[in-house]
Amino acid sequence: MIKIAYERLEILFKMAEEEFSLHPERSHRYVEMARNIAKKYNLNMPPYWRGRFCKQCNRFLKPGFNSKIRLIESAVTTQCLKCGEIRRNLYKSEQKTRRRNKIESHTFQEGINE
Numbered sequence: 001m002i003k004i005a006y007e008r009l010e011i012l013f014k015m016a017e018e019e020f021s022l023h024p025e026r027s028h029r030y031v032e033m034a035r036n037i038a039k040k041y042n043l044n045m046p047p048y049w050r051g052r053f054c055k056q057c058n059r060f061l062k063p064g065f066n067s068k069i070r071l072i073e074s075a076v077t078t079q080c081l082k083c084g085e086i087r088r089n090l091y092k093s094e095q096k097t098r099r100r101n102k103i104e105s106h107t108f109q110e111g112i113n114e
């Protein structure tokens with residue numbers, strides 16, 4: 001049942017993306033529906049779509065059209081241009097793990113050469 005709900009979320013967001021250029025109101029409605037499903041089954045939003053809607057006014061956000069994305073203090077900030085809601089996504093931890101993986105693979109390779 002949860003799997004079906006996740007599939008529905010994916011479908012709704014994809015439809016929202018497709019409809020946005022022609023019928024923005026419809027894509028906002030799809031976001032609303034997707035959020036209702038997520039609430040009902042207590043699901044996390046799929047990571048890819050997490051930053052693509054406004055939590056406050058339930059609008060689908062398309063960067064360059066109705067949202068503004070800036071890099072401020074090692075965070076991706078997404079601002080909804082309709083209600084002004086700002087959402088920050090830290091990327092410092094991501095950088096850290098990436099760096100750590102790099103070091104680990106490096107030391108591993110050195111071990112082989114010896």
Ligand SMILES: [Zn+2]
Pocket residue numbers: 054055056057058059080081082083084085
């Ligand atoms: Zn908003």
